[in-house]
Amino acid sequence: MKLLSIVVSAYNEEAGLNEFYSVTKGYGERLREKGWNYEFVFVNDGSQDMTGDILKGLSQDDPEHVKLISFSRNFGHEAAMIAGLDYASGDGIVFMDADLQHPPEHLEKIVDAFESGFNVISMVRTKNETAGIIKKITSGGFYWFINKVSDIYLEPNASDFFAITRVVQNVLKKNYREKVRFLRGYVQNVGFRKTTIEYEAAPRVAGSSHYSIKKLFTFAMNTIMCFSNVPLKLGIFAGLSSGFLGLILLIYTLCTHDKAPSGYATIVVLLCFMFGVLFIVVGIIGEYIAVLFEELKDRPLYIIEDMENIDINSEYGE
Ligand code: UDP
Ligand code: MG
Numbered sequence: 001m002k003l004l005s006i007v008v009s010a011y012n013e014e015a016g017l018n019e020f021y022s023v024t025k026g027y028g029e030r031l032r033e034k035g036w037n038y039e040f041v042f043v044n045d046g047s048q049d050m051t052g053d054i055l056k057g058l059s060q061d062d063p064e065h066v067k068l069i070s071f072s073r074n075f076g077h078e079a080a081m082i083a084g085l086d087y088a089s090g091d092g093i094v095f096m097d098a099d100l101q102h103p104p105e106h107l108e109k110i111v112d113a114f115e116s117g118f119n120v121i122s123m124v125r126t127k128n129e130t131a132g133i134i135k136k137i138t139s140g141g142f143y144w145f146i147n148k149v150s151d152i153y154l155e156p157n158a159s160d161f162f163a164i165t166r167v168v169q170n171v172l173k174k175n176y177r178e179k180v181r182f183l184r185g186y187v188q189n190v191g192f193r194k195t196t197i198e199y200e201a202a203p204r205v206a207g208s209s210h211y212s213i214k215k216l217f218t219f220a221m222n223t224i225m226c227f228s229n230v231p232l233k234l235g236i237f238a239g240l241s242s243g244f245l246g247l248i249l250l251i252y253t254l255c256t257h258d259k260a261p262s263g264y265a266t267i268v269v270l271l272c273f274m275f276g277v278l279f280i281v282v283g284i285i286g287e288y289i290a291v292l293f294e295e296l297k298d299r300p301l302y303i304i305e306d307m308e309n310i311d312i313n314s315e316y317g318e
Contacts, residue, residue, distance in 0.1 A: 002035060002090075002091040002092070003089065004028070004039070004090050004093075004110075004111060005084075005092070005093040005094070006096060007093055008098050010044055010055065011051070011077070011080075012051060012210070013047070013099060013206075014049040014050040014207075015205075016099055016205035019100065020100050023100065023104055024040075024096070024104040026104075027108070030108065031107060031108065036092075038065065039065055039067060039088075039090060040058075041067045041068075041069070041088050042055050042059075042066065042067065042068045043068075043081075044069070044071060045071050045075060047074075055070075056068065056308065059309055067308065067309045069083050069304055070304065071303060071304060075301070075302040078181065078183050082177070082301055083301075083302050083304070085172055086173060087307075087310055091166055092110070092163060093166075094163040097161070099206070101201050101202050103202055106199055109197050110197070114163070114165060118195045119194070120163075120168055120194040120195075121194075122197075123159055123162055123197050124159075125157045125201045126198045140156065143156040146228070150230070151227075152185065153188070154185050154227075155196070159184070159201070162184065162187050165192075167192065168190060168192055172187070178226070179294040179295055179298075180226060182223045231284045231287075231288075232288060234280075234284060235281040242277065
């Protein structure tokens with residue numbers, strides 16, 4: 001039997017977790033016909049509600065199928081996915097949300113794709129009932145921008161629902177441990193044999209989304225910095241264009257020195273404009289330095305407080 005690891009990160013998901021488990025387990029059992037066993041690798045991302053207790057209960061009731069990693073505090077969805085990646089022992093690994101927005105009935109198709117030799121399976125949303133118009137526009141703009149300024153391609157409708165085989169797991173485990181990162185983007189750009197499967201995002205089974213506009217903005221900024229140095233070059237363009245503007249103004253002033261305008265408004269406007277551009281460029285450099293600093297400090301991506309049903313020897317690095 002081959003093994004499918006189902007990595008699930010959960011942060012304050014007490015309301016829907018039991019339903020997620022029983023529904024997904026049902027689909028997991030069906031994989032047996034195809035010669036695949038399954039395991040859950042739950043990551044409790046520092047939840048403050050009963051999520052931890054529910055998961056502990058599951059890991060005791062169903063030790064054969066439930067592994068549990070508990071973080072010491074909230075480290076975020078990506079860190080939780082990376083922890084799952086580190087400890088999953090399956091031949092194939094699928095990453096899912098704990099709120100049933102990623103329909104588990106697709107597990108069979110995923111396993112079929114593994115069997116046909118695909119290493120990376122991106123699940124692409126065809127319909128997103130939960131996203132409002134503003135989210136759709138900003139997300140569209142973001143993907144347009146990132147695909148323009150970076151040399152990689154990010155699929156606009158890809159989600160944190162994807163599956164990889166062990167070879168890809170090893171690559172991601174060893175070489176993509178940046179502090180500022182975009183796991184889904186890496187998955188799409190490591191190469192290997194890729195395929196996509198379409199799915200309809202269901203509404204959340206319970207609870208509410210954890211992603212605020214502010215979080216999404218930080219996320220977008222980080223992603224751009226992850227994949228592109230183009231913003232750093234903005235300074236050169238700004239310098240060149242203001243230099244050119246200066247030259248034109250100089251010529252203009254020299255030619256019209258008798259009847260030159262009194263100049264107050266011109267000076268104030270130009271000054272504000274130039275300082276605006278200057279500080280934006282300085283700010284961008286600052287953002288990149290912050291990223292460098294994060295890497296340099298090399299703090300852990302996550303801290304584990306407790307683990308259930310996990311062989312300690314399977315730890316990252318082994
Ligand atoms: N999540 C997490 N840590 C966090 C925020 C979210 O592990 O700090 C989990 C959450 O429990 C869920 C998944 O990440 O399983 C996706 O989060 P959410 O459903 O809030 O995002 P959305 O689907 O609205 O984009
Ligand atoms: Mg969700």
